[in-house]
Amino acid sequence: MKNVVFLTLVLTIAFLVGSGLCHDGVPEATSGFRQPMDNYTYSGYHYNEWSDISNCYHPGADYNGSGTSGDGDLGWDVLAVAKGLVVHIVDDGAFGLCVTIEHRYQGVTVYSQYAHLQSVLVSPDQTVQKGQHIAELGCSGSSCAGAHLHWEIREADHLQPHNAAYWYTVGFQSQSNISNWYEDPQEWCNNHPANSDIEQKFADVFQRNGGSSTVGNPAAEGIVSYGPYLRQNFSGGSFRDLDSNQDTGLQRPMSYH
DSSP, X not given: OHHHHHHHHHHHHHHHHGGGOOOTTOOBOTTOOOOSSSSEEEOSSOTTOEETTTTEEOOSEXXXXXXXXXXXXXXXXXXOSSSEEEEEEEEETTTEEEEEEEEEETTEEEEEEEEEEEEEOOOTTOEEOTTOEEEEXXXXXXXXXXXXXXXXXXXXXXXXXXXXXXXXXXXXXXXHHHHHHXXXXXXXXXXXXXXXXXXXXXXXXXXXXXXXXXEEOGGGGTOOSSOSOEEEETTTTEEEETTTTEEEEEEOOGGGO
């Protein structure tokens, strides 16, 4: 019994300690997010719904191909939800074949994870584009009772992101923990669109200036809508027009601090 308690504690600590992991070379997801399948049906367990099979709250969403039944959607295309970097590919006992992609979006780092796959079409450390065909839907893993895509949007990485043993820790018995560690994946993708053209121009200028708080002459950059000079308002995180001293309301990508 002591060994079980100790193992549970170790797994929980590993999850929390590893939650700050990030990787180099992750591109900005400037084109926003999309759903991981075309013509999908939200079926099976929903986000943060109690799972009798796993005896914990479900941190992701289960999708099937629209208009299919049984294993009729085996081999359907699974698509990258946004531009990012492939950071994990593993064949796990419960989740089966899994892919995890790290994304940066306006200063926020999230991880999309795709499980129970039939095959994988990408490699670790590969940059992928939004909508890229990365895998095929399957039914791999011991927790899969029928072909479907289990996928997640995590707020942080951890040391063993596909290890289903995390589902049996005390942390996953709490809906508030799930909502703190994971996003509702369907809502996340629906609510995080592409940067506007003007936002992207500001982001590009800010990067070229090496993170300077003075953007410079926007006219020279083709930005003519907000006065001759713009500055970063670091307290509010948005661009300020120096002529009028008015906040433009345009958010700078926080990853360019």
